[in-house]
Amino acid sequence: MVLENIIPVKLAEQKPWNMFPIAFLFSTIAIFLALWIFPSHAAIVAVFLTTLACMPLMLTVIGFEKEKEERTRDYIKQLLLSFFRGKKQIKFTGTSSETKEKLLYFFIFLFLGLSLSFTFWFSVLPDNLISNLFYIQLNTIREINIGVMGKFLMGKYFSKILLNNVKVLAFCVLFSFIYGAG
Structure with missing residues (x-):
């Protein structure tokens, strides 16, 4: 409830590069909580807690973008109606492709922050914590590489x-x- 309020939705949408440190923070908190509270199942719990921390912000940003897209549709309807009725045009703030591009950058920076965080902690933590935290991924790689x-x-x-x-x-x-x- 507190973590998703670190960055306002409008700021996350307008400046998506801010998601990089936020995603790094979310996954770092999730990793240490998983190691502290559920040490025997830290591999699954870290991913779950990271997802749990990111979901409210992701859903809010998607909802925000959906509202903007609906306003775009309303604008197009009003524009067509005003054209046929001879009224002046209505001011419009952005296009649907611009909104989708901002949303794409939001998710790219979220992904990069999460990836860098997990990579950083994999390379920094001691071996016993790494084997506990990443045992599922390491076992999958070992099974494939045999x-x-x-x-x-x-x-x-x-x-x-x-x-x-x-x-x-x-x-x-x-x-x-x-x-x-x-």
Whole structure:
């Protein structure tokens, strides 16, 4: 409830590069809370807490952009009606493509801040915390890499990596339809 109020929605939309340090802060807090409260399941809890911290701000910014887009539609309707009725044109503040571009930059800087944070803490924390915090990711990489060294282009190893990536993509698409996010 407090973290999403660090940056106002209008500021996040107008200056999306501010999301970089905010995302870094969100994931840093999530990492240390996960290690402190749920040390045995820190790998999952850190991702969950990071998502939990980002969701209110993301949903608010998307809602803000949706309102602006609805105002754009209303403007176009009023413009067409005024054209046929012979009235003066109505002032308009922005286009739909500009809004989508700002929203895209918002998510890019959010992603970069989260990525840098997890990369930073992976390289700085001691080995015992790293193995606890990133054990799921490390195990997945180890499972894929077993026997792959130097044999990447061989059919079965290439297909194993490709199949894993297709599976991840399929779940992302499925969850975006189920949850309506994405």
